Amino acid sequence: MAVYTHVPAEEMAALLARYGLGGLRSAKGIAGGVENSNYLVEAEGGRFILTLYEKRVDAGDLPFFLALLDHLADRGLPVPRALRDRDGVQVQTVAGRPACLIEFLEGVSLSHPTPAQARATGEALGRMHAALADFTPERPNSLGLVGWAALAARCGAAVDTIAPGLSARIAEEIAFLDAHWPTDLPRAVIHADLFPDNVLMLGDAVTGVIDFYFACTETRAWDLAVTHSAWAFSGDGADYRAEIGDALLAGYEATFGLSDAERAALPVLARGSALRFTLTRAWDWLNTPADAMVTRKDPLAYLRRLDFYAAHPECFPA
Numbered sequence: 614m615a616v617y618t619h620v621p622a623e624e625m626a627a628l629l630a631r632y633g634l635g636g637l638r639s640a641k642g643i644a645g646g647v648e649n650s651n652y653l654v655e656a657e658g659g660r661f662i663l664t665l666y667e668k669r670v671d672a673g674d675l676p677f678f679l680a681l682l683d684h685l686a687d688r689g690l691p692v693p694r695a696l697r698d699r700d701g702v703q704v705q706t707v708a709g710r711p712a713c714l715i716e717f718l719e720g721v722s723l724s725h726p727t728p729a730q731a732r733a734t735g736e737a738l739g740r741m742h743a744a745l746a747d748f749t750p751e752r753p754n755s756l757g758l759v760g761w762a763a764l765a766a767r768c769g770a771a772v773d774t775i776a777p778g779l780s781a782r783i784a785e786e787i788a789f790l791d792a793h794w795p796t797d798l799p800r801a802v803i804h805a806d807l808f809p810d811n812v813l814m815l816g817d818a819v820t821g822v823i824d825f826y827f828a829c830t831e832t833r834a835w836d837l838a839v840t841h842s843a844w845a846f847s848g849d850g851a852d853y854r855a856e857i858g859d860a861l862l863a864g865y866e867a868t869f870g871l872s873d874a875e876r877a878a879l880p881v882l883a884r885g886s887a888l889r890f891t892l893t894r895a896w897d898w899l900n901t902p903a904d905a906m907v908t909r910k911d912p913l914a915y916l917r918r919l920d921f922y923a924a925h926p927e928c929f930p931a
């Protein structure tokens with residue numbers, strides 16, 4: 614459950630009136646996600662998602678995210694637009710937080726995807742990258758190579774309460790990535806968080822891509838590495854699933870493709886992905902308010918992925 618901010622029913626009803634969506638029928642906090650507060654809202658005018666943006670989303674970035682969603686939706690990608698109220702406004706203030714009413718998309722998030730579903734996700738990622746070729750807005754990646762060192766410093770030695778020696782392992786990996794990170798690969802706007810819980814599917818079809826709130830301008834192939842690290846392992850990171858990882862890569866190659874330099878960089882890009890999510894999960898593990906209705910995610914599930922990628926760069930086909 615990720616609900617940090619409670620929205621009174623009266624305020625929910627008043628919001629719907631601003632959109633002309635009729636009366637409120639129901640509003641339920643949504644179990645998934647950890648970054649923001651999400652509600653499933655049933656109104657006379659339909660079913661919607663109300664997202665209240667919490668601390669990791671800068672309200673100043675919302676125009677970028679919403680323009681990105683409109684750009685992709687205009688090109689037929691299965692992404693949810695933020696609705697505009699009667700005055701054409703997309704960003705509201707609800708219970709003191711910036712908020713948007715978002716189109717509801719059908720589909721379910723998978724816990725144990727098949728190779729066919731992984732391939733479909735790789736294909737969807739490739740189509741997204743193709744559609745973004747003419748998207749000109751930019752947003753720096755606050756959780757890229759420079760951001761990791763800063764976040765590690767903020768976490769400090771407290772991470773050693775998560776696992777003995779974790780701070781030293783993080784410092785060692787940052788030093789490796791500083792020395793080996795590719796700097797000459799194509800850059801573009803990427804999703805940067807394409808986990809299974811951010812892909813909605815019906816059977817083998819991708820019916821929704823959601824949660825663009827880490828989207829940023831970055832090495833484009835890193836998006837594939839992030840997706841690979843999220844999909845190609847058991848949830849706890851203990852088991853690598855080559856058939857899933859290979860299907861994901863094949864799907865991406867089928868709809869967009871990689872240069873030889875990008876393909877060669879995937880092992881290092883994947884290490885960066887595993888470190889990034891180890892760090893954000895470690896920070897959240899140590900700093901989630903006790904009264905927040907949220908399920909903390911295990912940082913060690915990504916440390917295991919990092920150790921796997923460091924030991925098995927050959928998991929990426931040459």
Ligand SMILES: Nc1ncnc2c1ncn2[C@@H]1O[C@H](COP(=O)(O)OP(=O)(O)O)[C@@H](O)[C@H]1O
Pocket residue numbers: 615643644645646647648649650651662693715716717718719722810811821823824826
């Ligand atoms: N547009 C949408 N259509 C249908 N379900 C959605 C939509 N957006 C979010 N959800 C549901 O809400 C959950 C949490 O959303 P998400 O964006 O992942 O939260 P967070 O912003 O905290 O990461 C998702 O796992 C999904 O089940």
Ligand SMILES: N[C@@H](CCOP(=O)(O)O)C(=O)O
Pocket residue numbers: 645646647648649806808810811824890893894910
């Ligand atoms: N997907 C990342 C970051 C948390 O994302 P959310 O979509 O669950 O808010 C992770 O699992 O660490």
